[in-house]
Amino acid sequence: MSSTVLDYSKELSVIEGLPSAATLDEMIEKPINDFPQRRWFIGLAITGTMLMIGVVSLTWLLWKGVGVWGINQPVAWGFDVVNFVFWVGIGHAGTLISAILFLFRQKWRTGIARFAEAMTLFAVLCAVQFVIFHTGRPWLAMAWLFPYPNQHGVWVNFTSPLEWDVFAVNTYFIVSAVFWYLGLIPDFATLRDRATTTIKKVTFSILSLGWRFSNRHWQHYERAYLIMAGFATPLVLSVHTIVSFDFAVSIIPGWHTTIFPPYFVAGAIFSGFAMVQNVLIITRKAFKFETLITMDTIEKMNKIILVTGTIVGYAYIMEFFIAWYSGNATELFVFVNRAFGPYWWAYWTMMTCNLFTPQLFWSKKIRTSLLASFILAIFVNIGMWFERFVIIVTSLHRDFLPSSWGMFVPTMWDFGMLIGSFGLFFTLVLLFVKFLPAIAMAEIKAVIPGAQPTHHGNGASH
Amino acid sequence: MEKKLYSISAIYSNPNDIIRAAAAVRDAGYKKFDIHTPYPIHGLDGAMGLKETKLGFVTLAAAIIGAAGMISFASWVAVVDYPQVIGGKPYWSWPAFVPVTYEIAVLLAVLGTVGAMIAFFFKFPNISHPLHDTPYMKKVSADKFGVSIQADDGKFNEKVVRELLKNTGGEVDAVYYSEEFLTFKPQMFDPKFIFLLVGIALATSAGGYLYWNKVLYLPPFDWMMQQPKVKPQTMSEFYADGFGMRLPVAGTVARGFIPYPYALGAKADSVGKFLVNPLLPTKAALDLGKKKFFTYCSPCHGNFGKGDSRMNGQFPNPPTLHSDKVRTWPDGAIFHTITVGQNVMPSYQYQISREERWAIVNYIRTLQRAYNAKESDLQ
Numbered sequence: 001m002s003s004t005v006l007d008y009s010k011e012l013s014v015i016e017g018l019p020s021a022a023t024l025d026e027m028i029e030k031p032i033n034d035f036p037q038r039r040w041f042i043g044l045a046i047t048g049t050m051l052m053i054g055v056v057s058l059t060w061l062l063w064k065g066v067g068v069w070g071i072n073q074p075v076a077w078g079f080d081v082v083n084f085v086f087w088v089g090i091g092h093a094g095t096l097i098s099a100i101l102f103l104f105r106q107k108w109r110t111g112i113a114r115f116a117e118a119m120t121l122f123a124v125l126c127a128v129q130f131v132i133f134h135t136g137r138p139w140l141a142m143a144w145l146f147p148y149p150n151q152h153g154v155w156v157n158f159t160s161p162l163e164w165d166v167f168a169v170n171t172y173f174i175v176s177a178v179f180w181y182l183g184l185i186p187d188f189a190t191l192r193d194r195a196t197t198t199i200k201k202v203t204f205s206i207l208s209l210g211w212r213f214s215n216r217h218w219q220h221y222e223r224a225y226l227i228m229a230g231f232a233t234p235l236v237l238s239v240h241t242i243v244s245f246d247f248a249v250s251i252i253p254g255w256h257t258t259i260f261p262p263y264f265v266a267g268a269i270f271s272g273f274a275m276v277q278n279v280l281i282i283t284r285k286a287f288k289f290e291t292l293i294t295m296d297t298i299e300k301m302n303k304i305i306l307v308t309g310t311i312v313g314y315a316y317i318m319e320f321f322i323a324w325y326s327g328n329a330t331e332l333f334v335f336v337n338r339a340f341g342p343y344w345w346a347y348w349t350m351m352t353c354n355l356f357t358p359q360l361f362w363s364k365k366i367r368t369s370l371l372a373s374f375i376l377a378i379f380v381n382i383g384m385w386f387e388r389f390v391i392i393v394t395s396l397h398r399d400f401l402p403s404s405w406g407m408f409v410p411t412m413w414d415f416g417m418l419i420g421s422f423g424l425f426f427t428l429v430l431l432f433v434k435f436l437p438a439i440a441m442a443e444i445k446a447v448i449p450g451a452q453p454t455h456h457g458n459g460a461s462h
Numbered sequence: 463m464e465k466k467l468y469s470i471s472a473i474y475s476n477p478n479d480i481i482r483a484a485a486a487v488r489d490a491g492y493k494k495f496d497i498h499t500p501y502p503i504h505g506l507d508g509a510m511g512l513k514e515t516k517l518g519f520v521t522l523a524a525a526i527i528g529a530a531g532m533i534s535f536a537s538w539v540a541v542v543d544y545p546q547v548i549g550g551k552p553y554w555s556w557p558a559f560v561p562v563t564y565e566i567a568v569l570l571a572v573l574g575t576v577g578a579m580i581a582f583f584f585k586f587p588n589i590s591h592p593l594h595d596t597p598y599m600k601k602v603s604a605d606k607f608g609v610s611i612q613a614d615d616g617k618f619n620e621k622v623v624r625e626l627l628k629n630t631g632g633e634v635d636a637v638y639y640s641e642e643f644l645t646f647k648p649q650m651f652d653p654k655f656i657f658l659l660v661g662i663a664l665a666t667s668a669g670g671y672l673y674w675n676k677v678l679y680l681p682p683f684d685w686m687m688q689q690p691k692v693k694p695q696t697m698s699e700f701y702a703d704g705f706g707m708r709l710p711v712a713g714t715v716a717r718g719f720i721p722y723p724y725a726l727g728a729k730a731d732s733v734g735k736f737l738v739n740p741l742l743p744t745k746a747a748l749d750l751g752k753k754k755f756f757t758y759c760s761p762c763h764g765n766f767g768k769g770d771s772r773m774n775g776q777f778p779n780p781p782t783l784h785s786d787k788v789r790t791w792p793d794g795a796i797f798h799t800i801t802v803g804q805n806v807m808p809s810y811q812y813q814i815s816r817e818e819r820w821a822i823v824n825y826i827r828t829l830q831r832a833y834n835a836k837e838s839d840l841q
Binding site for chain 2: 020021022025062063064065137139140147153154155157158159160163164167168170171174175178179182186189190192193194205206208209210211212213214215216217218219220221222223224227228231232234235238242245442443445446450451452453454
């Protein structure tokens with residue numbers, strides 16, 4: 001195959017032709033082999049600082065208890081649950097890209113699937129920390145989250161949405177991790193065979209489990225991948241559905257609505273794609289992956305953001321309509337209070353970032369502009385964070401009894417934990433792009449032109 | 463070490479060629495051969511003559527086990543082992559078990575499929591296969607496609623195989639291996655391995671012990687225990703008299719309380735005459751009396767009221783309750799003694815209810831009768 005040096009930063013569309021399989025390997029392996037660039041260290045310094053802010057806030061939280069947060073009656077769920085739902089939502093894009101788009105035979109997903117899966121894992125980790133720490137005494141959390149035989153003769157309550165959540169989030173994390181690892185096995189084997197140092201060779205030998213690229217194995221492997229995609233698809237939908245049950249199954253006006261499951265799932269995909277979009281654009285620039293993360297991919301992501309954003313906007317409006325149409329005075333009060341009450345600014349930030357600005361993606365010019373995509377994706381992230389804030393805080397701060405009304409004021413430790421979770425997420429992303437193949441080698445090789453036998457017809461579908 | 467022939471291999475650089483080669487090898491009747499490609503190639507399974515994978519059955523079985531196991535477990539917990547009324551719903555509210563059942567079914571299906579595939583279908587982890595670390599493997603892991611016909615195939619004949627592969631347009635080569643490389647097998651009962659297991663077990667136990675018994679009693683983990691409240695049997699710094707356990711506020715009475723008319727100085731046998739035992743010596747009353755006697759009286763008076771408890775010597779010895787004095791006392795005199803106490807014996811007015819005190823009296827009467835039985839009782 002060609003050994004000519006390719007300019008990786010030049011963009012080639014998937015249809016027109018990617019570099020050959022061998023140069024692909026070289027290119028994907030490059031960030032792993034190169035001594036980290038200055039850019040990488042600067043990035044790590046920033047995210048590391050954010051992470052340390054999180055660690056300090058966490059230490060203080062563990063020392064003093066959840067009272068250091070701004071939560072109190074009536075708003076007993078504050079940033080902890082807002083951040084949890086926010087991060088779990090982000091974690092939905094990965095499996096959506098790797099499973100649902102796989103089932104729909106979307107070739108363009110190959111360039112970003114690995115990335116998105118890794119981000120799923122990191123986002124779920126960020127999410128899980130909030131639910132664990134908001135239990136108050138997390139060192140005993142094991143004992144009340146999981147059903148296990150104990151001397152108190154007590155079991156968890158299987159009819160509680162919070163317990164469903166424990167099962168859903170854990171299953172989701174494990175399944176995503178297995179899915180991710182399964183995809184990595186052949187790539188580890190390729191890296192093993194390309195390894196130049198003993199450490200790399202030993203590490204990748206162990207990680208690849210001894211993968212031999214045998215077709216007798218590929219046969220089962222491909223079926224396993226299909227089965228996993230088939231299971232992961234309803235799983236993605238179930239996880240955020242169950243997260244929405246945490247609210248919808250309660251009787252708090254503003255939470256108790258049947259529209260929540262689909263609305264939450266659409267919101268999760270929306271925010272997840274926005275976050276993937278942000279990280280992809282940064283990676284594309286930083287590692288010169290223009291060939292792999294193409295404008296075409298970014299445009300398609302923008303289209304999905306537009307669609308899901310519009311679904312979410314529809315849900316916002318529908319909630320309002322139902323609040324009025326139901327004739328329930330409390331329900332109507334909660335929604336009017338959301339938009340025009342003391343937290344009006346949060347509501348309108350949410351509306352602007354989630355419903356209005358994504359509409360700009362109708363224009364092809366904006367959709368295919370890197371800068372615009374990046375900024376609008378950040379807007380979506382802000383908007384989706386505020387969505388959770390609006391749902392949780394505005395529904396709680398006006399209790400049934402006006403004498404119990406109150407406001408939620410976050411403390412600096414609330415912000416510390418939020419910053420820390422971003423630090424954790426981006427630190428993990430940076431480590432991932434440095435130490436693991438950020439793009440699925442074997443998968444991309446299978447879709448480049450000429451990769452499949454011609455007599456078999458269309459060739460490049462995987 | 464001598465190297466042995468593992469297989470004759472051929473390398474191709476076009477996916478069409480590998481399909482043709484696979485079909486040729488299959489048609490020539492070889493069984494122990496394999497095709498290696500950097501990514502799955504469509505149509506290769508058919509060309510190699512592979513049967514459909516059975517992996518799906520593993521998934522199905524694991525999913526069924528997961529679903530059935532979880533719904534049974536949740537039902538057992540909710541109905542049998544830990545029934546709780548939640549939201550006024552029946553114990554067996556099965557629709558509420560659907561989410562967890564679904565999650566566990568998915569979890570087991572995925573773990574079962576991948577686990578079975580790696581362990582049983584692939585026999586992984588295995589990093590000492592003859593093909594590993596060969597130039598052949600390095601090519602097929604990048605961008606080439608390879609066929610490898612094993613030397614232990616029944617029909618294997620080096621010359622014929624080379625000829626066949628050459629005819630299909632491949633770059634023919636041979637793969638050798640050394641025996642030593644393959645015969646390495648980890649030993650289950652290797653002392654080192656056993657030591658490792660023992661070490662892990664010890665570390666886990668020690669860690670668990672330290673965590674549950676020591677770490678959790680350090681700040682901040684023990685702050686739930688350090689609350690500014692009075693616990694039973696402890697002093698109070700809040701009250702001037704230092705007593706943690708409080709008496710009713712002066713001038714108040716608890717619900718159902720009937721004031722006791724006689725003071726500490728009153729003579730037991732004289733006031734006893736005015737107190738009438740309201741209880742009949744029924745089984746229920748005697749059982750209650752026995753229970754309370756064992757709780758409050760036996761530590762000093764002994765299990766049978768003979769004044770021979772373990773406290774003997776550490777505390778002024780109580781007299782036997784079988785003395786003529788106590789036996790001839792009216793019931794009310796014993797009642798009075800329990801109520802107000804006598805010399806070093808404290809008052810039990812606040813610990814033992816009125817009815818329980820009478821039950822104790824009845825029980826003492828039973829004990830006395832049993833120990834000082836008359837001839838007529840023995841018949």
